[in-house]
Amino acid sequence: MKTILALCLFLASTLASATNYTLWINGRAGSGANGTPGDYNDFSYWGSSSIPAGVNKKAVNWDGRSSIASQSVRIRDALDCFCTGNNWCYIATYSAGDLLTGYTLANYGGSVRQPKNANPNANGVCGASGAPDQTGWNIKWVRVAAGAAGGSELSDIGAWTTSEPLVQDLKTSTSRAMYNHNVTRNIWFYMYAGARGTAYSFVLPGQDDEVVAYHSSGGVAGNAGRSLCNPGDWFCDDLRLGTETNQGGSSKWSLHSVQFRDDGEDYNHYGEGNWAGIIGVMRGAVVSSAQ
Amino acid sequence: MAIAAALALWFGRGEPDAAPQAAATPPPAGPQFFGAVTDDGGLPMPGERDERRRQLLERVQLTDHTYCSYLEGSRYPMESRPVAQNPDQVYPNQSIQEANPMRVAGGGANNAVLLQTSQSHVYLAAGEAAAFSLRAVDSQGRTLPIVITAAKAQGMTYGASRPTPQVAVPFVDDGGGADPVAGDGAYAGVLAPTEGGLAGFHGTIRTEVRYTAGGRSGFALFDVIYTPVLPAAWTGKVREAIEDGSLNFHLGLEVRQPGRYVVSGRVDDARGKPFAVATFNDVLQTGTREVKLAVFGKLLKDETPAMPLTLRDVEGYLLRENVDPDRLLVPRLQGRVHAGRTRSLEGVSDAEWQSEERSRYLAEYAKDRQAARAALGEFDPGQPVPPSACASPPAAGSAR
Numbered sequence A: 001m002k003t004i005l006a007l008c009l010f011l012a013s014t015l016a017s018a019t020n021y022t023l024w025i026n027g028r029a030g031s032g033a034n035g036t037p038g039d040y041n042d043f044s045y046w047g048s049s050s051i052p053a054g055v056n057k058k059a060v061n062w063d064g065r066s067s068i069a070s071q072s073v074r075i076r077d078a079l080d081c082f083c084t085g086n087n088w089c090y091i092a093t094y095s096a097g098d099l100l101t102g103y104t105l106a107n108y109g110g111s112v113r114q115p116k117n118a119n120p121n122a123n124g125v126c127g128a129s130g131a132p133d134q135t136g137w138n139i140k141w142v143r144v145a146a147g148a149a150g151g152s153e154l155s156d157i158g159a160w161t162t163s164e165p166l167v168q169d170l171k172t173s174t175s176r177a178m179y180n181h182n183v184t185r186n187i188w189f190y191m192y193a194g195a196r197g198t199a200y201s202f203v204l205p206g207q208d209d210e211v212v213a214y215h216s217s218g219g220v221a222g223n224a225g226r227s228l229c230n231p232g233d234w235f236c237d238d239l240r241l242g243t244e245t246n247q248g249g250s251s252k253w254s255l256h257s258v259q260f261r262d263d264g265e266d267y268n269h270y271g272e273g274n275w276a277g278i279i280g281v282m283r284g285a286v287v288s289s290a291q
Numbered sequence B: 001m002a003i004a005a006a007l008a009l010w011f012g013r014g015e016p017d018a019a020p021q022a023a024a025t026p027p028p029a030g031p032q033f034f035g036a037v038t039d040d041g042g043l044p045m046p047g048e049r050d051e052r053r054r055q056l057l058e059r060v061q062l063t064d065h066t067y068c069s070y071l072e073g074s075r076y077p078m079e080s081r082p083v084a085q086n087p088d089q090v091y092p093n094q095s096i097q098e099a100n101p102m103r104v105a106g107g108g109a110n111n112a113v114l115l116q117t118s119q120s121h122v123y124l125a126a127g128e129a130a131a132f133s134l135r136a137v138d139s140q141g142r143t144l145p146i147v148i149t150a151a152k153a154q155g156m157t158y159g160a161s162r163p164t165p166q167v168a169v170p171f172v173d174d175g176g177g178a179d180p181v182a183g184d185g186a187y188a189g190v191l192a193p194t195e196g197g198l199a200g201f202h203g204t205i206r207t208e209v210r211y212t213a214g215g216r217s218g219f220a221l222f223d224v225i226y227t228p229v230l231p232a233a234w235t236g237k238v239r240e241a242i243e244d245g246s247l248n249f250h251l252g253l254e255v256r257q258p259g260r261y262v263v264s265g266r267v268d269d270a271r272g273k274p275f276a277v278a279t280f281n282d283v284l285q286t287g288t289r290e291v292k293l294a295v296f297g298k299l300l301k302d303e304t305p306a307m308p309l310t311l312r313d314v315e316g317y318l319l320r321e322n323v324d325p326d327r328l329l330v331p332r333l334q335g336r337v338h339a340g341r342t343r344s345l346e347g348v349s350d351a352e353w354q355s356e357e358r359s360r361y362l363a364e365y366a367k368d369r370q371a372a373r374a375a376l377g378e379f380d381p382g383q384p385v386p387p388s389a390c391a392s393p394p395a396a397g398s399a400r
Helices: A002-016 A068-082 A096-108 A165-169 A172-177 A277-289 B002-009 B047-073 B297-303 B356-379
Strands: A020-025 A057-060 A088-094 A116-120 A126-128 A139-145 A189-193 A256-261 B080-082 B096-103 B109-119 B130-137 B146-155 B166-168 B187-191 B203-213 B216-226 B232-243 B246-255 B259-268 B274-284 B287-295 B310-319 B327-339
Touching: A020 A068, A020 A096, A057 A068, A068 A096, A068 A116, A068 A126, A068 A165, A088 A096, A088 A277, A096 A139, A096 A165, A139 A277, A139 B356, A165 A172, A172 B096, A172 B216, A189 A277, A256 A277, A277 B047, B047 B356, B080 B297, B096 B216, B109 B216, B130 B146, B130 B203, B130 B216, B146 B187, B187 B203, B232 B327, B246 B259, B246 B274, B246 B297, B246 B327, B259 B287, B259 B327, B274 B287, B274 B297, B287 B297, B287 B310
Parallel strands: A020 A057, A020 A088, A088 A139, A139 A189, A189 A256
Antiparallel strands: A116 A126, B080 B274, B096 B109, B109 B130, B130 B187, B146 B166, B146 B203, B203 B216, B232 B246, B246 B287, B259 B274, B259 B310, B310 B327
């Protein structure tokens, strides 16, 4: 009798328990290691998994090369696993992961979800928790390093032979037309924009981190090609902090706020498999606020 | 070569690095939006304690901002929002205009020449066409002579897929077709996939334009995503009604393929001033259905637009899960779709949007805010906790 009672109490406490998770959604696959899709403990893309990266961190790995549309299911699986029922999520994403996250929220953020039990199988899919269905997921905020939801001009100069589905999705005009970036379901996207870019300045307008220009990493709405810079450049409009309208009148997407602007031009795009570049700046903020 | 190098380096993180320590991340030099927390008085504290207090204060700010902005932003449902919250969605059929340094063949750019381009649409439904134009200017903004040497469109395929035919896209400066002014140095072309060898292609069609300007050869790429079949067709019937305290436009849709349809429309007031963006995102079965584009009651009450309202520029697609291309476009309804007749707000509600989703979010955000305030108060009982930006939070220890 005591055993049954104890079991009931345990089950009740399990069902009622609430856990916060920190999901890391990678960007485009480069020449370094990539995490295994479905393995939420594989942080190969980012760096050592022993590094603090927010409470109960999970790596939401996707292949980094296929189209946004075909990989959205990886994000939805993870959100279903860890961000439903009593569980809530902080999201940290990077570069093309911004496009993937925004696409998923805009298209599926209001869909009916079946809460899951946070116990994934090898494919990254969790079982049902038994809680009632809910609308959308439980997300506290999204932090974005080098966000590429506005595309990158490096895609615009792509050639037939080097093209891949993701590169085409990242063409600036395509990224910006792919979905309504203002539809975040009232969830904030905090943007971290790096400016240590030199090699591709002939392609990337304004300040850039060598892959993404401020018009994208700053969450700026409207057409691409807009030159935005750090304060002090007389020939280029300022990217303003927060949600403030930029110098020159361009505005940000709704619920997008520039949290960090790289005035010192200290941070480039590359994580180098070691949480480096602008990823490191965002990681610091995640560690202190994802608890 | 340069392009290949750029793409190879893209996100390249170099050789795998087994360093056990994360890259050193000194305090960022740039400004941080929530970072500029100032101590609001009190005696100087030792560094560590000061840092801890700063963190706790930041957390109070963040959680308060999260709660208050959600409370404010969720007064209206996502499906019915003010235009101010959709700055790039107001005129979806305006051409996409960009200006970039001339990109030269083989990589690199000619900064002495700026190429201005425009593209009418990115996504095309069966039967629709896209117009492109380009013009070269010098650093003073003067138009430079440009010669179009080739302009061809081709479907982008991958792996073992067969290449599609190449289709010529004539670019002209004769004042005809998509070119409004003859001889002004701006060339325009029209891609109409339905009319050529790309009629059955589903996916990205890239139009590559090669030209010479300023004595060098350059290129420009225009991508459109084309869907060769229509999953549904508008019936042409639109009705408006005040229902459940909101003003709804119901658009008839003959659904041929079932699934999740995402549709959006713009609503102007009687003076033609953009007022709201209305969205539909739901599953529709085959047959004659209605797409509801709602103007939420409280939005009407708060903004008091000049009545009646006009619905315009409706676009939508069938969202196909987990496949690429991910959508089948419904024909766009360009311009005025329905001139409303409702002049009175009688029956319109000023109640805020309520839902399980909203209650769930507000409860969690309130809990976080309360915990942050309690932690700061406990750490530093002698200092008042900063006031909230919105309604006073419940007392410490109380329920959500």
